Amino acid sequence: MAKDMLDLGQDAARLTAQLVDIPSVSGDEKTLADAVELALRELDHLEVLRFGNNVLARTNLGRAERVVLAGHIDTVPIADNVPSRLDEDGVLWGCGTSDMKSGVAVQLRVAATVPEPNRDLTFVFYDNEEVAAHLNGLGHVAQAHPDWLAADFAVLLEPSSGQVEGGCQGTLRVRLHTAGQRAHSARSWMGENAIHAAAPVLDRLAAYQPRRVDIDGLEYREGLNAVRVEGGVAGNVIPDACVVTVNYRYAPDLSEEQALAHVRDVFADCPITEFEVDDHSGAALPGLSHPAAVAFMAAVGGTAQPKFGWTDVARFSALGVPAVNYGPGEPSLAHRVDERVDTAVILRCEERLRGWLTA
Amino acid sequence: MAKDMLDLGQDAARLTAQLVDIPSVSGDEKTLADAVELALRELDHLEVLRFGNNVLARTNLGRAERVVLAGHIDTVPIADNVPSRLDEDGVLWGCGTSDMKSGVAVQLRVAATVPEPNRDLTFVFYDNEEVAAHLNGLGHVAQAHPDWLAADFAVLLEPSSGQVEGGCQGTLRVRLHTAGQRAHSARSWMGENAIHAAAPVLDRLAAYQPRRVDIDGLEYREGLNAVRVEGGVAGNVIPDACVVTVNYRYAPDLSEEQALAHVRDVFADCPITEFEVDDHSGAALPGLSHPAAVAFMAAVGGTAQPKFGWTDVARFSALGVPAVNYGPGEPSLAHRVDERVDTAVILRCEERLRGWLTA
Numbered sequence: 001m002a003k004d005m006l007d008l009g010q011d012a013a014r015l016t017a018q019l020v021d022i023p024s025v026s027g028d029e030k031t032l033a034d035a036v037e038l039a040l041r042e043l044d045h046l047e048v049l050r051f052g053n054n055v056l057a058r059t060n061l062g063r064a065e066r067v068v069l070a071g072h073i074d075t076v077p078i079a080d081n082v083p084s085r086l087d088e089d090g091v092l093w094g095c096g097t098s099d100m101k102s103g104v105a106v107q108l109r110v111a112a113t114v115p116e117p118n119r120d121l122t123f124v125f126y127d128n129e130e131v132a133a134h135l136n137g138l139g140h141v142a143q144a145h146p147d148w149l150a151a152d153f154a155v156l157l158e159p160s161s162g163q164v165e166g167g168c169q170g171t172l173r174v175r176l177h178t179a180g181q182r183a184h185s186a187r188s189w190m191g192e193n194a195i196h197a198a199a200p201v202l203d204r205l206a207a208y209q210p211r212r213v214d215i216d217g218l219e220y221r222e223g224l225n226a227v228r229v230e231g232g233v234a235g236n237v238i239p240d241a242c243v244v245t246v247n248y249r250y251a252p253d254l255s256e257e258q259a260l261a262h263v264r265d266v267f268a269d270c271p272i273t274e275f276e277v278d279d280h281s282g283a284a285l286p287g288l289s290h291p292a293a294v295a296f297m298a299a300v301g302g303t304a305q306p307k308f309g310w311t312d313v314a315r316f317s318a319l320g321v322p323a324v325n326y327g328p329g330e331p332s333l334a335h336r337v338d339e340r341v342d343t344a345v346i347l348r349c350e351e352r353l354r355g356w357l358t359a
Numbered sequence: 360m361a362k363d364m365l366d367l368g369q370d371a372a373r374l375t376a377q378l379v380d381i382p383s384v385s386g387d388e389k390t391l392a393d394a395v396e397l398a399l400r401e402l403d404h405l406e407v408l409r410f411g412n413n414v415l416a417r418t419n420l421g422r423a424e425r426v427v428l429a430g431h432i433d434t435v436p437i438a439d440n441v442p443s444r445l446d447e448d449g450v451l452w453g454c455g456t457s458d459m460k461s462g463v464a465v466q467l468r469v470a471a472t473v474p475e476p477n478r479d480l481t482f483v484f485y486d487n488e489e490v491a492a493h494l495n496g497l498g499h500v501a502q503a504h505p506d507w508l509a510a511d512f513a514v515l516l517e518p519s520s521g522q523v524e525g526g527c528q529g530t531l532r533v534r535l536h537t538a539g540q541r542a543h544s545a546r547s548w549m550g551e552n553a554i555h556a557a558a559p560v561l562d563r564l565a566a567y568q569p570r571r572v573d574i575d576g577l578e579y580r581e582g583l584n585a586v587r588v589e590g591g592v593a594g595n596v597i598p599d600a601c602v603v604t605v606n607y608r609y610a611p612d613l614s615e616e617q618a619l620a621h622v623r624d625v626f627a628d629c630p631i632t633e634f635e636v637d638d639h640s641g642a643a644l645p646g647l648s649h650p651a652a653v654a655f656m657a658a659v660g661g662t663a664q665p666k667f668g669w670t671d672v673a674r675f676s677a678l679g680v681p682a683v684n685y686g687p688g689e690p691s692l693a694h695r696v697d698e699r700v701d702t703a704v705i706l707r708c709e710e711r712l713r714g715w716l717t718a
Contacts, residue, residue: 169545173594185606186528186668188569188582195585195603199561206558210547223547226554227598228591235532235586235606235638242588244554247544247595279594309545 004031006039008112012328012350013092013343015105019073020084020094026074026135029053029127033073036125039108045115046123049148054137056148057111058122065292066120068154068321069110069353070138070312071103072129079337090343097341098329103157106328106350110357117357119292122151129312133281138312146319153292154316155353159329162345164300165307166218166286166324168314172248172259173227176201176267177274182233182240191238195231198242200270202226205246208266213251216288218306220251224266245278249308252283252317259283284314287322299356300326300349363390365398367471371464371687371709372451372702378432378460379443379453385433385494388412388486392432395484398467404474405482408507412486413496415507416470418479424651425479427513427680428469428712429497429671430462431488438696449702456700457688462516465687465709469716476716478651481510488671492640497671505678512651513675514712518688521704523659524666525577525645525683527673531607531618532586535560535626536633542597550597554590557601559629561585564605567625572610575647577665579610583625604637608667611642611676618642643673646681658715659685659708 004022008015024032033053040048046057053073075096084094092102104125111123126137133139142149178198183191210222224246231242250259259282264275287293288304297304307313307325316323328346333339363381367374383391392412399407405416412432434455443453451461463484470482485496492498501508537557542550569581583605590601609618618641623634646652647663656663666672666684675682687705692698 171545171595184668185582185584185586186530186608187580188584188608189580193564193584195588196561196565198588199558199565202555202558202561205552206555221546221548223544225544225547225552225597226590227544227594227596229554229557229588229601230591231585232587232589232604235604236530237586238584239586245591245594249545249547309543 004035006035006108008039008108011347012105012109013346015108016097016102016341016346017084017086017092019101019105020082020096023078023082024073024075025077026128026131029074033127036073040111043112046111051141051144052137053127054141055125056122059117059120061116061120063118063120066122066151067292068122068124068149068151069107069157070124070154071100071107071157072127073104073125074127074130076130076335081337081339091340092343093340095339098159098339099334100158100327100329102329102341102346103327106157106346106353109350110353114354114357118359119357138315142315142319149319149321151321153290153296154321154323156311156313156323156325157327158311158325159327159331159334160325161330162328162349163302164297164304164324164326166216166288166304167252167284167317168307168309168311169220169252170250170254170256170259170283171281171310172250172263173279174246174263175276175278176244176246176272177276178242178271179273180238180240183238185236185238188238194239194242197271198244201244201267204266204270211251213253215251215253216286218286218304220306221308222251223249250283252285254283256280256282281310282314282318284317284323286324290322293322293324296356299359300352363394365394365467367398367467370706371468372705374464374467375456375461375700375705376443376445376451378464379441379455382437382441383432383434384436385487385490388433392486395432399470402471405470410500410503411496413500414484415481417481418476420475420479422477422479425481425510426651427481427483427508427510428466428516429483429513430459430466430516431486431496432463432484433486433489435489435694440696440698450699451702452699454698457518457698458693459517459686459688461688461700461705462686465516465705465712468709469712473713473716477718478716497674501674501678508675508678508680510680512649512655513680513682515670515672515682515684516686517670517684518686518690518693519684520689521687521708522661523656523663523683523685525575525647525663526611526643527666527668527670528579528611529609529613529615529618529642530640530669531609531622532638533605533622534635534637535603535605535631536635537601537630538632539597539599541592541599544595544597547597553598553601556630557603560603560626563625563629570610572612574610574612575645577645577663579665580667581610582608609642611644613642615639615641640669641673641677643676643682645683649681652681652683655715658718659711
């Protein structure tokens, strides 16, 4: 079998190793996308679609429900940690082992081994997740072919240590500008200090009490934080501009509009001359009360946790599809030189998903 | 007469033009220093000294008092404004016309035309005033040959619009560090925000009431200002460091130690992890009550003004020599492409200084 021809007959742990050994850094996913497409086209029970380096496959059995299993095929840049290496404790080391070729292996194994699932399935393999949001393959598919993603429920196989993480928090980044007037600092009364004008902005932040919100039994913890502050012209000049960049991480009970209104409200009485939205990605509700999710939780077990970081589940949420994160990778090991995954967790995820879809 | 041979027989306005036409950007003063030295050595009543590109000349008449007339011979970089140009209104245009070759011309004219002054005179022509303080020629002379600068009174011919400006304010720049602990901004409770910790620093600055101090009838106006603020790691990281750079401009009734103690005091209850002195140049008392200064004021006329910006008078002050700024240049035109000087003011300064020294 050629190196780049995927063997879906091996278990998900071995398949993970094969996937890791086909480099697919963001922007350079074609080889792996081709291999995934080729392997899926071998499976007669699946319809295969392709859009750029995004590959989709689906059953069309007319089931009452449709479920998406999604994962990105790209990785962060390789840091001398490819090819993969399996140690004697059953831990597989290498770039993408946790984030998230182990998840992709589970998807491929379910695709290959569950020809007649109890729910119709759509498998999504997409590119450019590890880079700027506008490049994200899932976003491209959602925009060009939203019908390809139509479903009652979605599972994103991002690393979550084999635990279900529901929804995700939203993230809003705003640049708060204050202004002044330049003058020589030896004659400061001739100017107006823009950095001093930012004092109430920092005061609001320092005094801010973030919410803790219960949704579907999950407790989301918000945060409102300065992530950058910049101001100054020269060592002897009263500065005429200052910018505080604020990041609001908010629970999924707020819409994007509500989150924006809240941040405006917090700084309403500050002398802000420009309120610049730098970046905004909405939250995703956990959707754990949906019947498909209830059945899923029963099948995979464990207690759902809230997801604090933003993930692509929000893209499904925006399409009206409840979604959870559930994957074998370990999130705290993502993007690290010593990235690795416990192969036992990969096998357990594979088994639990198969159980859910064949019960 | 060779281009670089100075003609001290012409009036100070024409001599200014000749000086402007010999470029002497900081670090490149040798040609002009040589010309100044050569011209001074022609004058039998003066002893001439040289240290690097710093030239000194002095009378040794055994007078009861000794007075220094000092000026720097360097300029900021030329901005297509050399050679000089005299317009029909008697305004001389060009790099260094105001800052401060017009002052240097007045020094040279007094040196050439007052062979028997009523006070012994020391003329100082120094390099590298427009660049970093540690390069300053007057500072080098003060360090290597403090006796060369010994005097009862000093006049620095820096641009002051032909008005006497007494002493100068001190300038202290301090970097106030706050610290925190990094964390992903989606889990901000795991970290500690160093930018938020800077809130009380900005509060103190915004609320600060600067002093106005009367010394020898001059009102000095202080200022305490943030001139820079920097903090931030990435758009999704709780920052672990923030620095507010503060500039304190203080009246000459405070010593350097007192100024430093005051700034420490202002921020005493702020969570500052490092108090880093970035730059400090002490103030200079106007010294207008000194008998030599009183006679000087009577001779040149006008009302003395306080000097807010720091100048080299502070170097004389540090040597125990009271000093004032008095020169024909216009300070607001210094360092500008359209730098210029009113030749009538040059001639008036020359005349008034000669009057003071021959009365």
